[in-house]
Amino acid sequence: MMAERTVVSWRLPIPDALDDVTAAALPNPALSSWLPLVWRARLEPGETVLILGATGVAGRLAVQIARHLGAGRVVAVGRNPDLLKTLPDLGAAATISLNKPDEELAAALKAEANRKHFDIVLDFLWGHPTEVLLDAVTGHDVKADSRRIRLVEIGEMAGPRISLAAAALRSSRLEIYGSGGGGISYQAIFDTIPQVWALAVSGKLRIDTEGVPLASVENAWLREDVHGRRLVIIPQQPNQTLQATAAALSS
Ligand SMILES: NC(=O)c1ccc[n+]([C@@H]2O[C@H](COP(=O)([O-])OP(=O)(O)OC[C@H]3O[C@@H](n4cnc5c(N)ncnc54)[C@H](OP(=O)(O)O)[C@@H]3O)[C@@H](O)[C@H]2O)c1
Numbered sequence: 741m742m743a744e745r746t747v748v749s750w751r752l753p754i755p756d757a758l759d760d761v762t763a764a765a766l767p768n769p770a771l772s773s774w775l776p777l778v779w780r781a782r783l784e785p786g787e788t789v790l791i792l793g794a795t796g797v798a799g800r801l802a803v804q805i806a807r808h809l810g811a812g813r814v815v816a817v818g819r820n821p822d823l824l825k826t827l828p829d830l831g832a833a834a835t836i837s838l839n840k841p842d843e844e845l846a847a848a849l850k851a852e853a854n855r856k857h858f859d860i861v862l863d864f865l866w867g868h869p870t871e872v873l874l875d876a877v878t879g880h881d882v883k884a885d886s887r888r889i890r891l892v893e894i895g896e897m898a899g900p901r902i903s904l905a906a907a908a909l910r911s912s913r914l915e916i917y918g919s920g921g922g923g924i925s926y927q928a929i930f931d932t933i934p935q936v937w938a939l940a941v942s943g944k945l946r947i948d949t950e951g952v953p954l955a956s957v958e959n960a961w962l963r964e965d966v967h968g969r970r971l972v973i974i975p976q977q978p979n980q981t982l983q984a985t986a987a988a989l990s991s
Contacts, residue, residue, distance in 0.1 A: 762940055766947055780917045790814075791832075799864050802970055877903075890915045950971050
């Protein structure tokens with residue numbers, strides 16, 4: 741993805757009105773929620789979507805994409821307090837901070853679930869936050885909840901494993917899926933990317949970006965000040981390469 745030039749076997753026309761940095765930044769994080777909502781969880785109009793890890797680039801897009809695809813209510817859960825405050829503007833009906841003790845977090849999640857059942861969870865975190873969520877929204881008694889919860893595992897920012905209580909499965913209709921590299925057709929991907937770009941052109945999908953020259957990739961890779969913003973590596977322009985070659989030849 742960082743090569744100056746590459747060969748591809750397919751072409752998707754980028755809209756003229758879309759700048760290259762935004763066009764490059766959008767597909768991966770946007771599809772990380774679009775594909776699971778459509779192809780894994782099969783979102784129905786009006787359903788409630790909980791986004792775990794909503795302050796990252798993919799999570800911020802997930803808030804907007806869930807609303808665009810017909811979610812009735814989006815609940816955003818995240819760690820970064822400044823970015824959490826921006827999520828209602830992107831379409832979140834409620835936000836929950838992860839920066840609290842487990843019991844308080846579980847109580848906040850339960851309160852939201854009681855207000856409106858979580859039909860779908862898009863999970864960019866996994867690890868401990870997912871354990872707290874599943875404890876909070878599944879029961880521990882013989883009176884099983886008949887409503888489905890479709891959890892789609894997408895990222896593992898908070899850990900690669902979880903511990904899952906057996907009672908969570910007995911007491912709920914929890915369904916756990918994953919969405920990543922495989923299993924969704926290329927055609928679905930190629931059909932979706934132009935829709936994502938078109939939404940960005942019309943201002944309905946917002947992403948924060950910062951272009952970084954390829955020569956600075958080492959520093960960019962190590963930066964820790966990038967929250968909710970996607971760095972886009974910009975290759976040297978072909979004409980710059982030609983000029984540099986010409987300069988080198990003439991000297
Ligand atoms: N399966 C797929 O198709 C697919 C596609 C794209 C991305 N992903 C995955 O999705 C995840 C998110 O991607 P992204 O592009 O949104 O990344 P990102 O922009 O770097 O955001 C990461 C988010 O995770 C939060 N975070 C990090 N560690 C955490 C922890 N221990 N507990 C709670 N929150 C934590 C960060 O919070 P702070 O801002 O507070 O640091 C930030 O909000 C990654 O794991 C990525 O690999 C999967």
